[in-house]
Amino acid sequence: MSEAAAEARQGRVEFTGSRHELLGIIVRGYLLMIPTIGLYRFWQTTWKRRFYWQNTVIDGEPLEYTGTPAQLLIGFFFALAFFLPIYVALFTLSMQDTDLVLLGYLAIGAAIWFLSGYAIYRARDFRLARTLWRGIRFDQKGNAWAYALRRFLWSIVVVLTLGIAYPWMASSLWRYRYRHTWYGNRKFEIGGNWKAFAGPYFGALALNLLSIGGTVFWIGSAHDFMLVGTTPIPGPVGLLACLGSVVVLAFTLAWYRTGTASRMLSTVTIGEAALTVRIxxxxxxxxxxxxxxxxxxxxxxxxxxxxxxxxxxxxxxxxxxxxxxxxxxxxxxxxxxxxxxxxxxxxxxxxxxxxxxxxxxxxxxxxxxxxxGATISNPDSLHSVRSGGEDRAVIGEGLADALNVGAY
Amino acid sequence: MQFTARYQDGLIAETRDVRAVIDLAADPVALAIVDPQSREEIDRWPAAQTYLLHTRAMELRIGSRTRPAGARLAVSGIEEMRNALAVLPSLAKQQRRDGWAQVRLLTLATAALASVIVAYLFGVPLLADRLVELVPPGWETKIGDTAAAQIERSLTDGEGFVLCEPDRNSVANRAIARFADAAFDGLGSPFRPEVAVVRTDIPNAFALPGGRAYYFSALLQASRTPDEFAGVLAHELGHVYYRHGMESLIASSATGLLVGFVLGDMTGLSVAGIIGSTLIDNRFSRRAETQADTFAAETARRLGFQPSGLIDLLERVAKDDEFSKALSLFSSHPLTEERRRALEALSTPIADAKPAFTAAEWSAIRDMCPPPPPPPLPKPVTPGAPAP
Structure with missing residues (x-):
């Protein structure tokens, strides 16, 4: 990076939304979901996104969400087309009685896991393609099927290595997502690799094994439990240790999420502009x-x-x-x-x-x-980004909705 | 007639401060976007083609239908917002119109979904009837075999049912088979019912797809007259005749799909999904029970025995308590009081009613599954006996 860029202005990101505004949106959504037999959920999602997007102000200009409830509604119908064959397969399987049934359920489980990778990618595509900043649209390119396959194969490796390969899987998927993310005609880059995940991941794993293992060991060796029926209920010290384990779990979860997000997002660059995230x-x-x-x-x-x-x-x-x-x-x-x-x-x-x-x-x-927690260095370099072509019809959100893997 | 705004042209990621001036002289009326210092015109939007976008409080975002999708005029502050709305009166009108369009869309979608649900509730019993006729009997028999194996495993911890009398040619088994054949005689059913009396302490009887029916020994032992036994047996044969097992399979899978659609969770694993499906499915199975009762009454009329034994037996086994009444919407069987009234309405008094089984047959059936002998009494302690 040139010296001029290093001296360049830092762009701030602000969030101006308040919890009570969100509370209003959610309560109104719940009330309207009753007379609409649940269909208002598509409007509810849209309102929530508008709230999050328009209150995120990057370098003085808010994001804009341009998606509509009707798009979500139509997307859900498309998802049904994906889901019907799975449903029919499950129905047929439930009426078989051979050793192959278990294999059949496994195959369907694997198919759903594979499809949810596709759904996650298409949902991200849907949201990015409907996000405007300074009048320019974001986009997710790449191939959702390729992403799903990558995620699927990595999952197998992670299972085979008993979870040890997870940092490599996570960084691989992050890189695929970010390297196919565009702002107008400018591509995102990400420099982070497995090292960003390894520390928090193995650290959190070790701490939890220690706290949970220690608790179980102590309760077992000190016989600090009473039997209620056949269920062992830990005694006062053991209960305290269990509570401690939960706190450790929550804290390490927070540590893992903030640590990996900070490290990975801080390696994201868009041309000359670079993102830094500290949480x-x-x-x-x-x-x-x-x-x-x-x-x-x-x-x-x-x-x-x-x-x-x-x-x-x-x-x-x-x-x-x-x-x-x-x-x-x-x-x-x-x-x-x-x-x-x-x-x-x-x-x-x-x-x-x-x-x-x-x-x-x-x-x-x-x-x-x-x-x-985010800042953008050299935001002025983004002024030269041009619009990246018209919006394609992206009906990719419905499957995520149907498989319940969507977020925000 | 002007206001200050931030302008984005939707082509390049740049924001510039501008003045927007309404040009009423132009035809059509246009919104001139000019540089605040030099007054140089940057762009000119047809005023009628502008629209409002959703944004945070204290801001207006205006787009233009004749410009790139991302072109915006962003107006901040109450004063400037008021100016902008005064300059472009069509904005507020158009926003209201859009709001109503959303309400219409939502109402239409809800009405469509509601009519699908209503059509489903009233149509599926009819539809399942028709669909069931499309299922080849051979396929149904296979499904019944599977269901039998699954039920056997789950009820007996994998040990399998113990038949009371494995010998098919015993007096009791032959009597039951004769009854079943007589009940199905001339009805043209593709199935030949097969009744198995099985040893368990659960007082129950049920029919599976494909013609299998099970009668549990605990229920048999509770029967006091041959007509009670025959009534329940005829009821189960009714399920076989109407292919209710297959029908409920088809109906419940469709229900799961519908409930999943309403809740948006197609995996159907949420509690709401399970409750919803159970409620709707029970509606169907209560109708099936009524049909089976009617079949039992018909059979009783044809074979000349009293059908009310069916209710006598069920009443003895499952007493209607307050609790089961409260949960009656969840239970698959209609309340016995209701059923008794319906059955009595159906059955015409038979002049020469005779038991469904001869005395010899009935005693053979009743003795198929003798209850296990009571546990031996503790030995009386006789005073003075030598301690062991």
């Missing part, structure tokens, strides 16, 4: 803690609501004048329809509430940490 593990760990607190708070709120509901039912049963008894309370639940409706409502409320907490802490936290 400390503590920042992500605090988001994890926030998530646990949010879930705990939520459980308390849900529990209190359920108690209030039971109290109301008890009062309703008692209002007949006679003292309430179990039969009177049960009488309210006589109708199967009410029960089923209750069950479904409770399930949806719990699922929705947990999704909400995860989105507000984990997803929001990770995005804003990434944005705020």
């Amino acid at each position: 400390g593990p503590g920042a992500l760990f605090s988001q994890f803690v926030l998530y646990v607190l949010g879930v705990a708070g939520l459980l308390v709120v849900l529990g209190l609501t359920a108690l209030a509901a039971i109290g109301a039912i008890y009062a309703a049963a008692a209002s007949g004048g006679q003292s309430p008894d179990a039969a009177a309370v049960m009488a309210i639940f006589q109708s199967g329809t009410i029960n089923v409706a209750l069950l479904i409502v409770v399930y949806l409320v719990i699922l929705g509430a947990f999704g909400l907490v995860a989105e507000l802490t984990l997803s929001f936290g990770w995005w804003s940490l990434l944005a705020r």
